[in-house]
Amino acid sequence: MDNKxxxxxxxxxxxxxxxxxxxxxxIFFGTRWYKxxxxxxxxxxxxxxxxxxxxxxTNGTGTSTDFSASLTNSIAIQGSNKLPKGYWPWWKxxxxxxxxxxxxxxxxxxxxxxxxxxxFTTILGQGSFGPVxxxxxxxxxxxxxxxxxxxxxxxxxxxxxxxSVLGRxxxxxxxxxxxxxxxxxxxxxxxxxxxxxxLANLLYGQEDxxxxxxxxxxxxxxxxxxxxxxxxxxVPPVIHRDLKSANILLDSSMRAKVADFGLSREEVFDGRNxxxxxxxxxxxxxxxxxxxxTMKSDIYSFGIIIFELITAIHPQQNLMEYINLANMxxxxxxxxxxxxxVGECSLExxxxxxxxxxxxxxxxxxxRPAIGEVSQTILKIQQRRLAKVDTMSxxxxxxxxxxxxIEDQQLELSKMTSLKE
Numbered sequence: 001m002d003n004k005x006x007x008x009x010x011x012x013x014x015x016x017x018x019x020x021x022x023x024x025x026x027i028f029f030g031t032r033w034y035k036x037x038x039x040x041x042x043x044x045x046x047x048x049x050x051x052x053x054x055x056x057x058t059n060g061t062g063t064s065t066d067f068s069a070s071l072t073n074s075i076a077i078q079g080s081n082k083l084p085k086g087y088w089p090w091w092k093x094x095x096x097x098x099x100x101x102x103x104x105x106x107x108x109x110x111x112x113x114x115x116x117x118x119x120f121t122t123i124l125g126q127g128s129f130g131p132v133x134x135x136x137x138x139x140x141x142x143x144x145x146x147x148x149x150x151x152x153x154x155x156x157x158x159x160x161x162x163x164s165v166l167g168r169x170x171x172x173x174x175x176x177x178x179x180x181x182x183x184x185x186x187x188x189x190x191x192x193x194x195x196x197x198x199l200a201n202l203l204y205g206q207e208d209x210x211x212x213x214x215x216x217x218x219x220x221x222x223x224x225x226x227x228x229x230x231x232x233x234x235v236p237p238v239i240h241r242d243l244k245s246a247n248i249l250l251d252s253s254m255r256a257k258v259a260d261f262g263l264s265r266e267e268v269f270d271g272r273n274x275x276x277x278x279x280x281x282x283x284x285x286x287x288x289x290x291x292x293x294t295m296k297s298d299i300y301s302f303g304i305i306i307f308e309l310i311t312a313i314h315p316q317q318n319l320m321e322y323i324n325l326a327n328m329x330x331x332x333x334x335x336x337x338x339x340x341x342v343g344e345c346s347l348e349x350x351x352x353x354x355x356x357x358x359x360x361x362x363x364x365x366x367x368r369p370a371i372g373e374v375s376q377t378i379l380k381i382q383q384r385r386l387a388k389v390d391t392m393s394x395x396x397x398x399x400x401x402x403x404x405x406i407e408d409q410q411l412e413l414s415k416m417t418s419l420k421e
Contacts, residue, residue: 105167106179106190112138113181113188117145125197129262134193143178144194148187158262159187165261169234173226175249175259194257196250199305203245203312213345215254216309217382220353222256223248224375227302230258231295231371236266241293243301244282244315245308265293281315286365296365302374303360310354312338327358346388352381 114120116135124132130149136142148159159180166177181188196202199219202211211219223243230238241263249259263277276283276291282304284297304315310333313319326332333354334347341350356377362368369377 105163105177108179108181108188108190110181110183110186113145113190116143120147129189129260135190137178141178142193144191146189146191156187159189161264162189162260162262165238165264169230169238169261171226171229171233173222173255173257174229175257191259192251194249194259195252196254198246199248199250199256199308200245200314202250203308204314210340211309213341213349214385216341217349217353217378217385218254219248219250219256220306220309221375221378221382223258223302223305224371224378226256226258227298228371228375230264231298237295238264238266239293239295240264240298240301242278242282243298243305244279245305246279248305281319284365285363294365295371296368299360299368299371299374300365302371303357303368306353306357306360310338310350310357311336312340323358323361326354346385349381349385353378 113135116137117133120131120133122134124134124144126132127146130147133145133147134142135145163177163180166174170176175194176192177189178192179190181190197205202209227240227243230240238261240258240261242260243258247258247260249257251257276288278287278301282301284293284300286300287293287297304319307313307319307323308315311319311322313322313336322336326336331347331351333351337347337350356369356374359367359369360374
């Protein structure tokens with residue numbers, strides 16, 4: 001009897017011990033799982049920070065504007081212009097001797113930029129980001145340096161977005177970011193030098209240079225290729241969010257490149273709303289009413305740029321009113337064509353380009369074409385133009401040869417007549 005009681009005690013102790021081990025194991029692994037999940041969530045939040053954007057600058061005509069403050073129903077994040085508590089920009093994790101960022105873009109010390117810009121005396125202009133300087137690097141390469149103004153509303157997040165986006169995106173129709181500088185409280189972006197400036201300056205500035213129709217067609221095609229890469233070539237796709245003529249730069253060969261990626265975002269929904277942003281005249285009305293920016297919002301902005309190329313009318317000078325009036329007739333665009341192009345281009349080509357631009361501006365985003373369709377349409381217009389030029393050139397050569405033969409025959413006849421006499 002005593003042995004049986006002792007056995008029961010041993011069994012009870014064993015079972016209790018086993019249960020204790022199981023419970024302890026569950027608590028241990030459950031705690032580890034919870035901590036791991038919390039860590040992953042924290043990492044995901046940190047990765048999503050660069051895609052959030054700040055309220056944009058309101059530094060004058062043509063610059064980007066934050067509209068969220070004026071919307072009574074805005075659901076913009078409160079205090080979005082402040083970095084989250086505990087967040088420290090990635091460039092501040094680097095040691096001072098580092099010259100290459102995590103994105104692979106070269107980082108330059110302040111003294112090198114100061115020397116390259118001759119102590120910041122080679123100013124090219126003033127942008128919404130801040131002053132822009134021409135600089136000659138030690139390698140002899142000429143670049144443009146954009147300096148973040150101390151009073152600029154474009155903060156560190158947009159600066160970081162520009163570096164991180166252009167660090168991984170490379171295309172012949174996107175501006176090339178050569179490097180950046182974060183030193184002694186200064187923030188600078190260093191780009192390839194685009195000698196012909198912005199499309200806006202060429203269309204509305206005081207320059208004597210007039211863009212030909214052929215140049216305008218090529219510029220439209222270049223822009224479409226740049227957007228096509230962002231929307232369909234980049235992984236994940238990128239939405240620019242601030243397409244406008246001031247952000248289209250032209251090189252020495254008049255080839256266009258898309259610039260200024262401070263507002264761009266990867267097309268990955270992060271569950272947050274960062275307020276209404278963009279530039280007056282280029283903003284998709286659907287975006288203004290829903291606060292949802294999509295690729296089709298970029299398409300809308302591009303449609304506005306195409307009409308700028310056709311009319312040389314700035315969006316803030318009632319361009320949409322002219323477009324709506326022109327849309328009332330199949331030949332209505334003839335009436336708003338830039339006076340510098342009248343008699344210098346094919347109206348059929350102008351109408352074709354205006355046709356695809358109208359589609360880009362459709363009230364329903366789902367009925368707007370994808371950027372690939374826009375590119376193909378512009379390319380076909382250009383190809384038909386080149387084929388027509390070749391045909392005319394061939395006909396002209398044939399006419400010249402025929403004229404030359406007639407002249408030779410007349411000369412022979414005159415010689416024969418003189419011999420008979």
